[in-house]
Amino acid sequence: MDVLGSYNYWIVTFLMMAGLYTVISRGNLVKKIAGLNIFQTSVFIMYISFGYVKGGAAPILEDGVTLYSNPLPHVLILTAIVVGVATTALGLALVVRINEAYGTVEEDEIHVQDESF
Amino acid sequence: MDQLPSYLIVIPLLAAPLAVILPGRVLQWLLATVVSFVVLAIAGMILAQVIETGAISYAMGGWQPPWGIEIRVDILNALIVLIVAGIGAVVMPFAGRSASQEIDPQRSGLFYGLFLLTYTGLLGISMTGDIFNMFVFLEISSLSSYALIALGRDRRALTASYQYLIMGTIGATFFLIGVGMLYSMTGTLNMADLAARLPDVSHARTVHTAFAFIVAGVGLKLALFPVHLWLPNAYTYAPSAVSAFIAATATKVAVYVMLRVLYTVFGAEFSFATMPLAPILIALSLIGILVTSMTAVTQQDAKRLLAYSSVAQIGYMVVGLAIATPSGLTAAITHVFNHALMKGALFLALGAVAYRVGSTRISEIEGLGRAMPWTMSAFALAGLSLIGVPLTAGFISKWYLVVAALEQGWWWLAVFVLLTSLIAVMYVWRIIEAAWFRPLPAHREDVREAPLALLVPVWVLTAANIWFGVDTRLSAGIAATAADMLLGVTP
Numbered sequence: 001m002d003v004l005g006s007y008n009y010w011i012v013t014f015l016m017m018a019g020l021y022t023v024i025s026r027g028n029l030v031k032k033i034a035g036l037n038i039f040q041t042s043v044f045i046m047y048i049s050f051g052y053v054k055g056g057a058a059p060i061l062e063d064g065v066t067l068y069s070n071p072l073p074h075v076l077i078l079t080a081i082v083v084g085v086a087t088t089a090l091g092l093a094l095v096v097r098i099n100e101a102y103g104t105v106e107e108d109e110i111h112v113q114d115e116s117f
Numbered sequence: 118m119d120q121l122p123s124y125l126i127v128i129p130l131l132a133a134p135l136a137v138i139l140p141g142r143v144l145q146w147l148l149a150t151v152v153s154f155v156v157l158a159i160a161g162m163i164l165a166q167v168i169e170t171g172a173i174s175y176a177m178g179g180w181q182p183p184w185g186i187e188i189r190v191d192i193l194n195a196l197i198v199l200i201v202a203g204i205g206a207v208v209m210p211f212a213g214r215s216a217s218q219e220i221d222p223q224r225s226g227l228f229y230g231l232f233l234l235t236y237t238g239l240l241g242i243s244m245t246g247d248i249f250n251m252f253v254f255l256e257i258s259s260l261s262s263y264a265l266i267a268l269g270r271d272r273r274a275l276t277a278s279y280q281y282l283i284m285g286t287i288g289a290t291f292f293l294i295g296v297g298m299l300y301s302m303t304g305t306l307n308m309a310d311l312a313a314r315l316p317d318v319s320h321a322r323t324v325h326t327a328f329a330f331i332v333a334g335v336g337l338k339l340a341l342f343p344v345h346l347w348l349p350n351a352y353t354y355a356p357s358a359v360s361a362f363i364a365a366t367a368t369k370v371a372v373y374v375m376l377r378v379l380y381t382v383f384g385a386e387f388s389f390a391t392m393p394l395a396p397i398l399i400a401l402s403l404i405g406i407l408v409t410s411m412t413a414v415t416q417q418d419a420k421r422l423l424a425y426s427s428v429a430q431i432g433y434m435v436v437g438l439a440i441a442t443p444s445g446l447t448a449a450i451t452h453v454f455n456h457a458l459m460k461g462a463l464f465l466a467l468g469a470v471a472y473r474v475g476s477t478r479i480s481e482i483e484g485l486g487r488a489m490p491w492t493m494s495a496f497a498l499a500g501l502s503l504i505g506v507p508l509t510a511g512f513i514s515k516w517y518l519v520v521a522a523l524e525q526g527w528w529w530l531a532v533f534v535l536l537t538s539l540i541a542v543m544y545v546w547r548i549i550e551a552a553w554f555r556p557l558p559a560h561r562e563d564v565r566e567a568p569l570a571l572l573v574p575v576w577v578l579t580a581a582n583i584w585f586g587v588d589t590r591l592s593a594g595i596a597a598t599a600a601d602m603l604l605g606v607t608p
Binding site: 036101 | 249252253256260263264267272273275276278279282283286287289290293294297300301306
């Protein structure tokens with residue numbers, strides 16, 4: 001197996017794990033959203049890598065070109081990016097509201113406030 | 118009339134922004150209610166047509182499948198669509214009175230807009246024949262329901278919504294990873310086409326990984342134990358109408374996604390013979406049923422109690438699904454239908470309580486049986502259905518589950534179902550005891566019965582619980598046909 005040749009998939013795996021670990025381990029709500037973002041971005045890179053065809057040209061019809069990259073995963077991932085942006089926006093908006101209601105964005109401090117409530 | 122299914126997506130989707138810009142709560146509510154009734158009527162027509170002529174396929178925008186997005190409604194989707202549409206058409210009229218009290222008037226347009234978007238998303242998931250499109254609808258319904266939950270009055274609604282957003286997004290992204298891997302192996306996203314191409318590559322590690330990612334992702338969405346922790350908070354702090362709607366539909370649709378992916382896309386043989394999924398799902402569900410039922414017994418808030426009970430009930434569905442025989446699947450699909458009815462009725466009844474009393478804590482429900490007899494007797498009847506007493510809908514689904522277990526020779530599972538139903542007796546009884554066997558506190562003397570606008574939806578669903586406990590042609594009858602179809606058995 002060509003280990004270095006598929007380096008983009010190694011990057012995907014690394015980003016995926018780093019993002020997921022940040023979401024799970026961090027107590028700061030903003031950092032959690034950042035982790036979630038990295039996690040989603042890794043999937044975008046994965047999809048884009050799927051579309052790569054060795055020696056393929058950009059998928060624009062042109063005389064003399066017979067081999068094209070697959071544009072479909074790129075189109076799919078545009079949709080997924082939109083979903084990711086919406087998720088981030090909504091998540092950060094929630095963090096703003098949480099900050100207004102609790103005066104903090106640290107998970108453990110929010111927990112303490114809810115317990116004493 | 119092949120374009121009928123597309124109306125189910127287009128009508129609520131266009132109505133959603135319209136509801137936001139309409140002036141005044143009454144108009145917005147009226148629009149949402151009319152849309153929900155129209156959607157229910159169309160869903161009924163679709164079911165009738167599917168029973169008569171078989172699956173309906175509609176190519177969105179005229180692009181033929183497998184290239185374009187196909188909307189494909191067979192007997193299983195038609196039933197799920199009917200559930201979602203029916204619950205929507207019952208909850209939307211209820212939301213008028215309930216939300217006018219719980220939602221800030223300035224936000225009521227957004228409330229109805231989001232409600233319609235969630236509705237669109239859930240209907241879309243249940244009808245699409247394209248697996249990437251399924252992800253998109255999953256996110257439409259999820260994102261709008263996070264926002265809906267955050268509209269709850271308690272500030273804990275915000276943290277509940279945030280928690281749900283994190284878990285839901287991880288689940289959806291897992292699903293997306295799996296879909297991408299399937300695409301890279303087969304070059305197609307159409308579910309029927311995937312089903313045809315996957316057997317050729319089913320030995321590949323990529324397909325196995327994709328399977329694991331998709332199952333884990335959908336498991337998060339359907340609140341499978343132990344990844345159910347987002348659910349109790351979300352259901353507890355959401356506005357009453359939202360709790361009722363989401364509890365009755367969102368997890369059911371996720372169960373549908375699981376059924377569709379396991380049985381249609383991967384095929385029963387790959388899912389249960391090649392991959393060791395059945396023991397995992399059954400073990401997790403059984404532990405989940407036991408743990409969450411016990412947790413439900415100790416809750417102080419009636420909504421939270423029902424939320425934990427929901428996780429347990431999802432366990433029954435997943436057990437039925439994992440048994441992978443016609444009777445097991447029939448049990449799962451029937452329970453999807455019946456559980457929507459009972460949880461819908463129970464959460465709506467609690468919504469009526471919250472309308473009058475302003476709280477759903479069990480200590481605040483004391484004595485309400487005398488002050489709000491109609492609401493609380495509806496709650497009691499739906500509670501009996503949740504336990505699975507004969508002549509209620511709940512009995513039918515548990516009966517099928519026990520039959521499916523005995524067919525396998527798993528008598529222990531039958532005993533387990535009966536024993537955990539006894540735990541359900543315990544938690545339902547706590548609320549009934551508080552409502553009927555405790556004196557009404559002095560400061561509650563002036564509490565009156567809920568208004569008719571709230572009582573009618575509650576009783577419609579309660580009556581449905583009794584009706585489908587006696588006449589099972591629509592629920593178990595269709596579920597059995599759908600189960601045979603999923604397993605490829607010709608009836």
